[in-house]
Amino acid sequence: MSSNLQAVDRTRLTTWLRLVSYFILVILAFELIVAYRFALRPGQPAANIDAITRYFEYGRSVEGKLVRMVAPTDEATQPIARAGWVSPLPPPEPPLESGEVRVAIYGMSFAKHIAQELSAIDPTFVCEMFGGPGAPANLTFAAFQADRRRTHARVVVWAVLASSVRRMGSLSIQTAGFEQPVPMTFPRFDVVEGRLTRIDPVISSLAELRAALAAGSFDDPVWIQWRQQLEEHDDMYDALLFRHNVFDGLATVRLMRRAWWGRHISRFTTTVYDPVDGFGGLPARTLPVLAEHFLEQAQQDGRIPVVMLIHDQGFGTHLFRLMRPILDRKRIPYLSTHETVPPDNPHLFLSDGHIAQESNHEVAVAFRSLLLQELRRGHHR
Secondary structure (H helix, E strand, O other), X not given: OHXXXXXXXXXXXXXXXXXXXXXXXXXXXXXXXHXXXXXXOOOOOHHHOXXXXXXXXXXXXXXXXXXXXXXXXXXXXXXXXXXXXXXXXXXXXXXXXXXXXXXXXXXXXXXXXXXXXXXXXXXXXXXXXXXXXXXXXXXXXXXXHHHOOOOOOOEEEEEEEHHHHHHHHXXXXXXXXXXXXXXXXXXXXXXXXXXXXXXXXXXXXXXXXHHHHOOXXXXXXXXXXXXXXXXXXXXXXXHHHHOOOHHXXXXXXXHHHHHHHHHHHHHHHHHHEEOOOEEOHHHHHHHHHHHHHHHHHHHHOOOEEEEEEEOOOOOOOHHHHHHHHHHHHOOOOEEEHHHOOOOOOHHHEOOOOOEOHHHHHHHHHHHHHHHHHHHHHOOXX
16 A cells, blocks of 8 residues: 555656756757847847847846946937936037027926927927936936036926836836836935934935946946945835846846836825825925925026926826915916816827827917916016
């Protein structure tokens, strides 16, 4: 009887070992196919990466992505890595023609598209754009502050994008955009005991980032300091997603890491946004204070301040609801896109999430009316 049981146990063990062996062989075959057919080539331009290769790269660690994006020269560095840096400032502004009005806009691609439509409608408005892809309000506010001494704009526009509000507890979209991280860094603002505080990033320019990543081993003292700062002060930092390790080369691990990012961002979003109650936490206590500081500093410079609230899909009109009390109380001129482009109407948006051109045109018409109204008032309280 015991010999029969032993034989059954051996058969079960053999079956399990065979299944495990088959599983390992399938994984190995999968890894070899991906490595051979869909691996990124050294120096391969981002524009030449096909969709399947990009899919398998989404789950690579942030550090693993950054070293592929940032090259020794600007020409070899991916364009996305050069975008959005507050430092260094752009060159001096060219002189205006008679009757032209310079408008400095601190925002992101949504604001850029509106600015382009405005200039097309009325070329007397010369728009200058500062900011970066998916820029949160702390970056756009920091860009405004950094540009105060350089710009001679008559109108300054602080743009706030609804979907980027949750990133305000971050120091970079290195952490806040895992699948497609943008290297640019920016300060983190908060309100502590009624006072606006600011934490500046250890790395504040592409040149500094390039130097910290030059060795490619992630043991540069500045890079280590940057990681420590992210761990301490960046609400969206996750070491599992950020740090490079030997498993970066395995497609199966990258797929699992990407799945972890989906869970991570969903969990984090619930800490700062509720579909019913709207924004809370750091964004809710900080955005109104930033608006006040924007107004005060623009007035000190003798410029017309305008707050641009951009509502993309997924966050309703909660950004407007959060900001309206301070805008009305302080009488800050503002434009809110939800009035012409309701965010719950998918037909007004493109597949990539941006506002469609026809809708941008309507927003630009309203923007022009607001600018003309404020210029007539000579609005600089």
